[in-house]
Amino acid sequence: GQRLAPGSRVRTRHAPRRSLAASTRMRMRTNRNNRRMPPTTPTDPWPLPEMKRARRAIVVVDVVESVRLMQEDESGFIDRWRRFVNQVRTEVLPAHGGRMVKSLGDGMLLAFEHAQQAVAAAFALREYGSLVAALGESQSRVQLRLGVHEAAVVEDDFDVYGSGVNLAARLASLGQPGDIVVSAEVRDGLIAGWDADVYDLGNCYLKHVDLPVRAFRLARSTTTTADGMPNEAPLLPTLAIVPFSAADADSESVALGQVIADDLVCAMARVQAWRVLSPLTTSALVGRNLSLTQVKQLTRADYVVSG
Numbered sequence: 001g002q003r004l005a006p007g008s009r010v011r012t013r014h015a016p017r018r019s020l021a022a023s024t025r026m027r028m029r030t031n032r033n034n035r036r037m038p039p040t041t042p043t044d045p046w047p048l049p050e051m052k053r054a055r056r057a058i059v060v061v062d063v064v065e066s067v068r069l070m071q072e073d074e075s076g077f078i079d080r081w082r083r084f085v086n087q088v089r090t091e092v093l094p095a096h097g098g099r100m101v102k103s104l105g106d107g108m109l110l111a112f113e114h115a116q117q118a119v120a121a122a123f124a125l126r127e128y129g130s131l132v133a134a135l136g137e138s139q140s141r142v143q144l145r146l147g148v149h150e151a152a153v154v155e156d157d158f159d160v161y162g163s164g165v166n167l168a169a170r171l172a173s174l175g176q177p178g179d180i181v182v183s184a185e186v187r188d189g190l191i192a193g194w195d196a197d198v199y200d201l202g203n204c205y206l207k208h209v210d211l212p213v214r215a216f217r218l219a220r221s222t223t224t225t226a227d228g229m230p231n232e233a234p235l236l237p238t239l240a241i242v243p244f245s246a247a248d249a250d251s252e253s254v255a256l257g258q259v260i261a262d263d264l265v266c267a268m269a270r271v272q273a274w275r276v277l278s279p280l281t282t283s284a285l286v287g288r289n290l291s292l293t294q295v296k297q298l299t300r301a302d303y304v305v306s307g
Contacts, residue, residue: 049156056160057118057150057186058168059098059110061125064143064177066106080142081105087128096121101160111160114287115150115182115189119196119218122146122180130178147172150185167213170206174215184214191284194298197221237274240301241265242282258283264305277301 063069069077085103093100093110096117101109112118129144149171151164167183175181181201192198196218203212243261246253262279269276277299285295295304 049158051154051156053152053154055150055152056155056164057112057115057148057189058153058160058165059108059112059118059122059125060147060165060168060172061108061110062145062147062169062172063106064145069142070105077142078105084128084142088125092121092124092128096124109160109165111153111155115148115186116195116284116288118148118150119180119182119186119190122148122218123196123220126178126180143177145172145175145177146180147175148180148182148186150183150189167206167209170209171213171215173207174201174204175217180218182216182218184216187216188280189284190218191281191298193221195221195284237302238277238300239268239274239303239305240277240282240295240299241268241279242295242304242306243279243286244307245286254286258286274303 063081066077085108088108088110089100092098097113098117098121099111101111103109110118110121112121125146126144129142147168147170149164149168151162151167153160153162153164155161171181171183180196187198190196190198197220199217199219201215201217204215205212241261241264243254244257246257258279261282265276265279268274281299285298290298292304292306295301295306
């Protein structure tokens with residue numbers, strides 16, 4: 001509180017300066033203390049589930065004009081949709097080995113191991129959807145359109161991720177009410193006339209997809225007669241070479257069986273006394289556990305080579 005005279009200086013106390021040696025010793029002690037305590041890594045309070053890559057057939061179910069149906073009869077639409085989802089969970093998916101990834105208020109996302117399982121489930125979904133639609137008035141009936149695509153995806157316990165999921169949704173948008181639209185990858189895993197009748201839609205341009213995508217529309221098979229035999233017989237005897245199965249179901253053994261069958265096809269195709277089916281036709285038979293009689297009916301072949 002003392003007033004200073006003009007021109008006087010204020011003296012303050014400073015901490016005593018340490019020598020260079022003392023400062024060095026202090027830094028060394030600090031470094032030693034830091035080395036004794038390892039750095040701690042913060043633990044994630046919400047650990048994420050483990051992810052894995054797998055090849056799956058993705059089915060996207062879309063309700064046509066869902067916004068209008070919800071506005072016109074919200075309670076009725078919700079009731080019919082809940083009945084439909086319950087039938088899918090309890091009947092369709094267990095019968096075809098599928099997984100309910102998610103169910104939204106106007107659609108579903110399903111995953112299957114094989115394309116033929118996904119297509120069979122898609123037909124069942126359409127039939128169940130027709131039954132649910134019959135519960136409402138004509139102007140408020142629930143109509144479905146479905147898209148199916150097979151691709152490598154990333155999945156965990158909660159969801160399925162990847163561009164293949166988006167492509168399946170874009171394929172569903174191509175269809176009219178009641179349509180099942182699939183990609184070329186799904187088409188290659190089907191037997192035309194047995195799994196479904198296939199109609200080529202050509203190259204289609206999809207939203208946010210750079211290149212055109214080859215799409216196909218599926219219908220119930222109607223190309224065989226009542227006894228399961230084909231309507232027309234070829235002039236030359238036909239030979240079907242089925243990819244060989246292996247005792248071990250690993251990927252290398254399956255690929256080896258395919259290679260052996262391809263080599264046989266190339267060798268047998270040089271003989272003009274018969275017709276040899278393309279490997280694209282017989283590769284769809286892998287993993288179906290069919291008898292020779294069923295293979296002959298499906299491929300319209302007179303002779304079957306398997307092993």
